[in-house]
Every structure is written in structure tokens, then in C-alpha cells.
Amino acid sequence: MHEVITTFLFPLLYLIIATLIGGEIVRRLYSPKVKVKLRESNYKRNKEGFLIALDIVNIGSTMATQCISYLIIDNQTEIQKKDLLFEHEACEDEYLPTYSDENNDYSVPRKQWITPDKYVIPKRLVLCWNHAGDPYQLDINPGMTVSLNICRMRYHNDSWYIIFPTEKGWRSVRLRMWFKKLKGKIFICPSNTYPLIANFEIVYDQIKNEPVFHVGKIISRFKRKKTLLKY
Numbered sequence: 001m002h003e004v005i006t007t008f009l010f011p012l013l014y015l016i017i018a019t020l021i022g023g024e025i026v027r028r029l030y031s032p033k034v035k036v037k038l039r040e041s042n043y044k045r046n047k048e049g050f051l052i053a054l055d056i057v058n059i060g061s062t063m064a065t066q067c068i069s070y071l072i073i074d075n076q077t078e079i080q081k082k083d084l085l086f087e088h089e090a091c092e093d094e095y096l097p098t099y100s101d102e103n104n105d106y107s108v109p110r111k112q113w114i115t116p117d118k119y120v121i122p123k124r125l126v127l128c129w130n131h132a133g134d135p136y137q138l139d140i141n142p143g144m145t146v147s148l149n150i151c152r153m154r155y156h157n158d159s160w161y162i163i164f165p166t167e168k169g170w171r172s173v174r175l176r177m178w179f180k181k182l183k184g185k186i187f188i189c190p191s192n193t194y195p196l197i198a199n200f201e202i203v204y205d206q207i208k209n210e211p212v213f214h215v216g217k218i219i220s221r222f223k224r225k226k227t228l229l230k231y
Contacts (some may be wrong), residue, residue: 003216030120033060034067034140034188034196046095049154052213053130056188059144064140064190069148070126071200073184081116085176091156094163096170097134106171113166114168114175122175124186125169140190148188153179153211160211162202185219 027043035057045051051062058064073079099106114122123167128134130147132164140146152163160179183201 003072022151023192030173034058034190034193042083048091048093049095049160051152052150054148054150054186055145056148056216057141058142060193061098061142062172062192063142064193066138066142066191067129067138067188068126069129069188070124071150071184071186073122074180074182075183076123078180079122079177081119082116084119085112085161085178086115086117087112087176090161090163090176093152094152094154094175096152096163098167099133099171104171111172112168112174113172114177115194122164125164125174128165128167128169134165134171136167136169150186150213155210162163163204164213186215 012105056067056069085221087107090112092108094109114120126136128136128149129138130149131138138146149165151165154161154163161176162179163176164174166174179202181201181203183199186198186200188196188197189195191228196200197219200218201210201214201216204210204215205212
């Protein structure tokens, strides 16, 4: 019996362990590594507002494929109907992309998916990439940095409001809401590696006298599964 264990079981156990360790080493060496950093909030700024975007960079050695991103608002139960704007309450000029090469006559202001009379709790908001056509899905090559549209801030009638895009870009908007403090998580999900999850908050800066966007701690790989199951 001892000879059987020594001859067959131990080598098999070593082979399994080596395979697992080797697979993890290969994954770490050759899988995409997606990182996030905040682009300065004066990106595409004008006196009436500004775009908030994140720079997403692949520092790995392989392409991060079919990257889709969305955000979840943790304090979404605090958003009431009265916090949302109707389309007619928005500015005519919100400085959104025109997509002139598509020959489409987009409404002004842009059509809005969630309004006070069509109210649903906006828990999960799919975003779009600041790339040609503002797609919702994008491949990120090694060493490539791309920008992710989060929202646009617009100043109107002595107040700020927030405009969130859709997976169709800015051709229509998901919702417009008067500014209020928001906190939640951003999910960046390639098809060929683990998702990146980062905490965020939108707060009012009394010194700058405008809303600001903060990216918090990146959630570790070991806690990502628990976070994904939670949402």
C-alpha cells in the first residue's frame, strides 16, 4: 500500500499542485491588468458645466476584450421623484456630442429614459466609452488608455444637475437629476479577466463651489466575488 501511495498518489498530487500554480503564474503574467485613474474634472469644461470621465489603462500584456462598464448607486433609495428633471426643464445646450456623421436629428434636449412620471429606482447604470461613437463595449490593447464617460455636470437656474449617459452613448440620456451626494461602485468588466470594482462618490466642494467626483479604494480580487453576488 505504501508503495502505491509513493509511486502513484504523490506524483499525481505534485502534478495537480504544479498545474494549479503554473496556471496562476501564466494568468498573472499574461492576463490583462486593468487600472483606473481619475481624469481631471476640467476635461471638456466650459462655464456652464463639465464632463466627468475616468481614464482606464491596460497595463497587462494581453488585450482586455469586450470591456463593459456600469455603476451602481449605493444610496439609490435616497433618490426621489422630485430629484429628477423632466426633459423640458433641462438646458437646450448641454454640450453633448452631436454625432454629425450619423445624419440623425437628435432632439434638444436629448430624449431621457427615466423621468419623474416614468420613475424607477436607478440602481444600475450602464455607461459608455469616450471613443468614436461612444460605444458601451470596447477592447483595450496592452498599454492603451481609454476614457470612460461617467456623467456630465450642468449649471442651470442657479443649481447643478447631473446627466448620466446610456449604453447608446449621449444620443439619449438615462436620467437628469438635481445634484445630491451620491456614492456607489463602478464595475469595469472585461470578458477575459476579473472585473475591476472601485468605490466612488459625488460630493459638493464648498471651495470650488461645484460638484466633484472621487474614486475610492479599488476592491481587492478576494472580495470581488462577494461584492458581485451582493449586487
